[in-house]
Amino acid sequence: MAGKLLFVFIFAVALSGALTAELYTTKYDNIDIEDILNNERLYQKYFDCLRSSGKCTADGQYLKEVLPDALQTECSKCSDKQKHGAEKVLRFMLTKKPEDYQVLENIFDKESIYRKKYEEQKRLATEGKPIEY
Template sequence: MFVKTLFASAVFAVVVSVVISAELYTNKYDNIDLDEILKNERLYQKYFDCLRGKGKCTPDGQNLKDVIPDALQTECGKCSEVQKKGVEKVLRFMLTQKPEDYQILEDIFDKDAVYRKKYEEQKKLAVEGKPITY
């Protein structure tokens, strides 16, 4: 009986650790300098082209491209605090400095306009320079 309980506890611990680790996106790219990318037109354009399917993606660009649909669906529910701050920074930049690019990505990642109304308040806050709430 003790062995069964120990085994069940071990299996439960493994399952819990897998679920917990799957709850957040990888933090592998959290140290990327977003300001460097946003301030450098050449770098910015490479990422933008990757996201819109018009250019080659770096591994971090491909990861971002892969994660965007899930992040939209889950309201960034798997984002760490660092990632949420990064999303806010990029969102604010694109809405205020590159609105045409934002529209292009919105058309790509929200073809059916499912998320446009859902995130309208966050867009408004970003443009106004106020903190975005999730």
């Protein structure tokens, strides 16, 4: 009986580790997105990182690496906090930095695969409505 319980415990730990591995790291979740978006110098550093025209911080590099996957999977590996942050950034870029949004869209969606897929989210963001994932 103890052997079965140990096996179940090990299986549960392994399974929880596998499920956790399916999510993006939450290591950078405490970064103040508002501070970055409202500080032109900080915003520009992240924007330059994403478009490969400047140095990246560790969190900027991570974002750059996971962004294609997040687009492809509709942020299915994002935590709720990450989804909320993505909505803030998307809304900000669409309403205050549409040219920058277009630059990133051209980089991360060269074949317009996601453009149609996210058209509804884009419409909601520009209308000031909540974005649904």
